[in-house]
Every structure is written in structure tokens, then in C-alpha cells.
Amino acid sequence: MSPSPSPEFFTDPRDFPGLDVYAVAGNPIAHSKSPTIHQLFAKQAEQKMHYGRLQIDLNHFANAAQSFFAAGGKGMNVTVPFKLDARDFADLLSPRAQLAGAVNTLSIQEGKIYGDNTDGAGLVRDLHAQGIELQGKRILMLGAGGAARGVLGPLLEQSPKCMTVANRSNAKATELVELFGELAKKYQVTLESCTLAQLEDSGTTNSPWDLIINATAASLGDSSPIGSQAASKIFSPGSFAYDMVYGKPTLFMQQALQGGARVSDGLGMLVEQAADAFLIWRGSNLSQAIDPRAILVELRS
CATH class of the missing domain: 3.40.50.10860 (Leucine Dehydrogenase, chain A, domain 1)
Incomplete structure (x- = not known):
């Protein structure tokens, strides 16, 4: 009982x-x-x-x-x-x-x-309200857990150019890519996966991302899913970094600001x-x- x-x-x-x-x-x-x-x-x-x-x-x-x-x-x-x-x-x-x-x-x-x-629709509307265009853009999703899965569909429906799911475990990221493969094809989105460790490699991040979303729980523990080397490659003055955690400036957001990117929490x-x-x-x-x-x-x- x-x-x-x-x-x-x-x-x-x-x-x-x-x-x-x-x-x-x-x-x-x-x-x-x-x-x-x-x-x-x-x-x-x-x-x-x-x-x-x-x-x-x-x-x-x-x-x-x-x-x-x-x-x-x-x-x-x-x-x-x-x-x-x-x-x-x-x-x-x-x-x-x-x-x-x-x-x-x-x-x-x-x-x-x-x-x-309603999570994915909420994210898309918040991004649009902040002036973030998604169609034809390059999106990097950090994390492949429930938070990422909950928003992946509505993001793909906005027809970005490409989307990469990066996770500590490549198996979980690959699983999401397979699960959402048909939807990505419908909206002509290149959907790929990689590990968080691969983001440290310049070959994986040969051009800056337009939108980087932190869908991991790292910010709840005052850490970031990426190291400083990856952050230096991922963020640029033209990119936008979004942390789903809200209520405090996170390390992920600080890394993005150091790279010249605009930032937002998830409120x-x-x-x-x-x-x-x-x-x-x-x-x-x-x-x-x-x-x-x-x-x-x-x-x-």
C-alpha cells in the first residue's frame, strides 16, 4: 500500500x-x-x-x-x-x-x-519567439534520452538541413536516428548520430552549428556534456545555444557565451x-x- x-x-x-x-x-x-x-x-x-x-x-x-x-x-x-x-x-x-x-x-x-x-511543440514555439529560424539550418542535439526523444519529431518537422544526435553512448543515439529515420526522410533532413567524444574531433565539427540543444541532465549537476575543446569548435558568433534546464546560468551556456553564441535556458x-x-x-x-x-x-x- x-x-x-x-x-x-x-x-x-x-x-x-x-x-x-x-x-x-x-x-x-x-x-x-x-x-x-x-x-x-x-x-x-x-x-x-x-x-x-x-x-x-x-x-x-x-x-x-x-x-x-x-x-x-x-x-x-x-x-x-x-x-x-x-x-x-x-x-x-x-x-x-x-x-x-x-x-x-x-x-x-x-x-x-x-x-x-507538448514538449516538442513548446520548444519549437519558444525558439521561433526568440527569432530562431529552423528551416534549412544545422542542428546539434546533445543527449539521446527521453528529453531528446520528446522534441526530435517537432524539430524535424521544421525541415532543418541536417540534424546530429550526439550522446555518450552511440547505441542510444543510433537508436533515435533509426526511430526517426522515416520522419527525417519525409522532411528531407539528413539525420545522423555520433558520440560526445567525437565532437572533440575537428572532422566531426568542420563547420559551426546554427542551433545546439542541450537535452542531457548534465546542467542539473552543474556540469556540461561537452569539454572545452568541443565547445571551441561547436559554438560561433552565429550560433544559438539552448539549455533545456531553467532557473540558473549553466556551464553549457557559459561555454556558448565564450564562443560568441547567443544563449537561452528552457523556461x-x-x-x-x-x-x-x-x-x-x-x-x-x-x-x-x-x-x-x-x-x-x-x-x-
Whole structure:
């Protein structure tokens, strides 16, 4: 039997009569900015709803999610480490969730639990909002785990010229290249893989990348997935470096700045993927009523 979660991080829909209740589920979850973001969306769109937190014990996601929806919950965002559990919990998956192999948004549609993944769409919109053109560009993705897989499809759909997935283990990078091979061919993208160690070799990095995305967890531990030698080859004054981690200047971002590149953390991606989830739950007709960039400015201030 699962131990009871802390009351501070447990949202019971029955405690909010008259309101549609949503929550973000994860472990840990105290740090999540999602409740703030969604309450700001609700204020912009004049929606009566409550958005809280669910700290779920490891290995108990399905039971907790079932209880949340049975009690009247309308939708759930899912973060680390439960995105695969959410995929298995859903009755139906969107095409992008199937491709990502993970779910970060659960909703109820015609009595069934529907799983979607808004991470990739959120990243693409944040990049566009920052003036980053993707079509015809050279993209380097650092990492081949769940974060990379979740955004690879939407990035390929933007028709970059080429995309390289670099990972510590070449096997995982090659697996992603094979998995997304047909999609890359559809959008005429050259999709390749290499190891992080190969990035130290000038033959692998014979010309600068337009966009370098850090999809590894290295920044969470105050390190970088690449060494100084690779950084000196990868970054240039014309490139843009994006770290999916947010809330602090990371070593990866510092390396990019030293190479003359522009940089961004992942807070904009967080807000934009939340906007996608909000519209799934409350209706696409509200797309003109919400302003994700205004919320991003408020969060940064």
C-alpha cells in the first residue's frame, strides 16, 4: 500500500467544489512552476479552475492518477520521473506522444484518458519567439534520452538541413536516428548520430552549428556534456545555444557565451508547452486569450 503523500503536495479535486481541477504530477514536485503558470493562464482567459501539485510515490503513479481522475480531476501534467508511466496509463495516445514514447499531458476525451506530449511543440514555439529560424539550418542535439526523444519529431518537422544526435553512448543515439529515420526522410533532413567524444574531433565539427540543444541532465549537476575543446569548435558568433534546464546560468551556456553564441535556458519551453496543455484542456478557442510570452516575462521578473 502506498504511503500517504504530504498534504502540502496533494491535490484532491473534492476539496475544490465548483472548480475544474488540474495538477502536475512528479517526484519531487515542490519546485514546479506549473501551478503558477496555469493560474496565470486561467486569469488571462477568465477560466474557473484550480491547478495544484501531486507528489506521487515512486512505482505508484497509476494508482495515484486513477484516484485523481476518479475524484473528478480534469487533466494532469506529468514530469520526471513519470512520463513513461503516464504513457502506459493512457487509454489513447496522440501521434506525437507515440513518436516521443512519453506523455506529459493527460486529459479526458469521450470518457477515456488521452495522452499527449507538448514538449516538442513548446520548444519549437519558444525558439521561433526568440527569432530562431529552423528551416534549412544545422542542428546539434546533445543527449539521446527521453528529453531528446520528446522534441526530435517537432524539430524535424521544421525541415532543418541536417540534424546530429550526439550522446555518450552511440547505441542510444543510433537508436533515435533509426526511430526517426522515416520522419527525417519525409522532411528531407539528413539525420545522423555520433558520440560526445567525437565532437572533440575537428572532422566531426568542420563547420559551426546554427542551433545546439542541450537535452542531457548534465546542467542539473552543474556540469556540461561537452569539454572545452568541443565547445571551441561547436559554438560561433552565429550560433544559438539552448539549455533545456531553467532557473540558473549553466556551464553549457557559459561555454556558448565564450564562443560568441547567443544563449537561452528552457523556461520559455516550459511556458509554451504549458500553453499547449492548457488549450487541450480548456479549448483551442482560447488561443487568442492567453499570452505565454507575457507570462514568461512575469516569471523572469
